[in-house]
Amino acid sequence: MVKLLGMLIIVLAGTLAGFNKARQFERRPQQIRELILVMQRLETEISYGFTPLPEALNKMGSQIREPLKSFFISAANDMNSSKGLTAQESIQQALSAHWKRTSMKDAEREVLHQLSFTLGTSDRQDQIKHIALAAQQLKHEEVAAREELDKYGRLSKNLGLLVGILVVILIF
Amino acid sequence: MNIDVNAIFQIAGIGIIIAMIHTVLKQMGKEDMAHWVTLIGFVVVLFMVVRMLDTLLQEIKSIFLFQ
Numbered sequence: 134m135v136k137l138l139g140m141l142i143i144v145l146a147g148t149l150a151g152f153n154k155a156r157q158f159e160r161r162p163q164q165i166r167e168l169i170l171v172m173q174r175l176e177t178e179i180s181y182g183f184t185p186l187p188e189a190l191n192k193m194g195s196q197i198r199e200p201l202k203s204f205f206i207s208a209a210n211d212m213n214s215s216k217g218l219t220a221q222e223s224i225q226q227a228l229s230a231h232w233k234r235t236s237m238k239d240a241e242r243e244v245l246h247q248l249s250f251t252l253g254t255s256d257r258q259d260q261i262k263h264i265a266l267a268a269q270q271l272k273h274e275e276v277a278a279r280e281e282l283d284k285y286g287r288l289s290k291n292l293g294l295l296v297g298i299l300v301v302i303l304i305f
Numbered sequence: 306m307n308i309d310v311n312a313i314f315q316i317a318g319i320g321i322i323i324a325m326i327h328t329v330l331k332q333m334g335k336e337d338m339a340h341w342v343t344l345i346g347f348v349v350v351l352f353m354v355v356r357m358l359d360t361l362l363q364e365i366k367s368i369f370l371f372q
Contacts, residue, residue, distance in 0.1 A: 288333050295326050302318040303349070305311075 140305075146295040151293015156288050158286045160236040162278040165271055168241065171205070172268040180261055186213040186220055186253045204231040211251075220253030242276075244270045312357065316350050 139266070162261040182292040187209045190254045194205030204227050211223030225246065232242055242268050323346035329337035 285333055287330050292326065292327050295322055297331065299319065299322040299326070302315055302322060305315055 140301045143301050144294070147297020147300065148290075148294045151290045151296075154289040154293065157236040158278075158282045158289065161238070162275050162282060163261045164201060164235055164237055165241060165275040165278055166238075167201055168245075169268050169275065171197060171201070172264050173269065176261055176264045176268075179257055179264070184237050200231065200235040204228070204235070207231060224249035226253065240274050241271065244274070269297045309357075316353060319346055319350055324341065 174196075175189060178184040178192070183188070184192070189210035190205045190212070194202050194209060197205070199238055207230060208227035210222050211218050211226055212220055228242060228245060229247075248263055248267045251260060253260075255263075323343060327343050330336070330342060331333045
């Protein structure tokens with residue numbers, strides 16, 4: 134009886150691990166899309182609204198969903214705080230603090246990292262160009278992420294279940 | 306006797322599951338990984354068979370060589 138329970142738990146754990154992996158594949162393109170929308174809104178804020186960067190980031194953060202929301206809000210808070218961090222430092226700090234919670238990979242992180250060097254330091258035209266460049270790169274990543282989802286999404290669920298059953302048979 | 310039957314079923318189960326994992330990985334386009342999985346499954350089964358063969362040889366030795 135206990136043995137049966139243990140088997141069930143192992144199979145369940147394998148299946149859940151597979152589902153978790155699949156969900157990460159599903160959420161990556163969504164989050165990249167959100168990031169692209171944020172880039173476009175940021176462009177508007179900078180070119181037409183003349184909004185200061187912390188305020189703009191705060192506004193972006195309050196409009197989107199969770200893992201990215203806390204990233205933008207903490208970046209904005211770091212800029213506003215009395216610690217005297219530059220825009221670049223506060224974005225990079227927010228990246229290292231909140232990136233693990235998103236489903237995105239190093240390529241997108243690198244895009245934001247590159248963007249942080251120019252954001253808030255140069256004139257408007259330059260910043261807008263860099264934001265457009267970042268959005269372009271993110272679009273490429275989104276296409277790649279969708280291809281990956283088609284390829285690996287459903288199969289990783291199967292693989293999780295199969296590995297769970299294999300472990301059960303091996304230690305039976 | 307009972308244990309032997311169990312072992313055979315276990316080996317058959319490993320074979321089936323490994324074959325399914327191989328197909329899944331092949332569909333994902335990771336053929337090299339699929340071959341590694343097959344190889345590792347083969348080695349695991351080989352170890353189980355070697356252990357059983359060892360007991361068989363010990364039996365034969367104890368019968369014919371009167372240890």
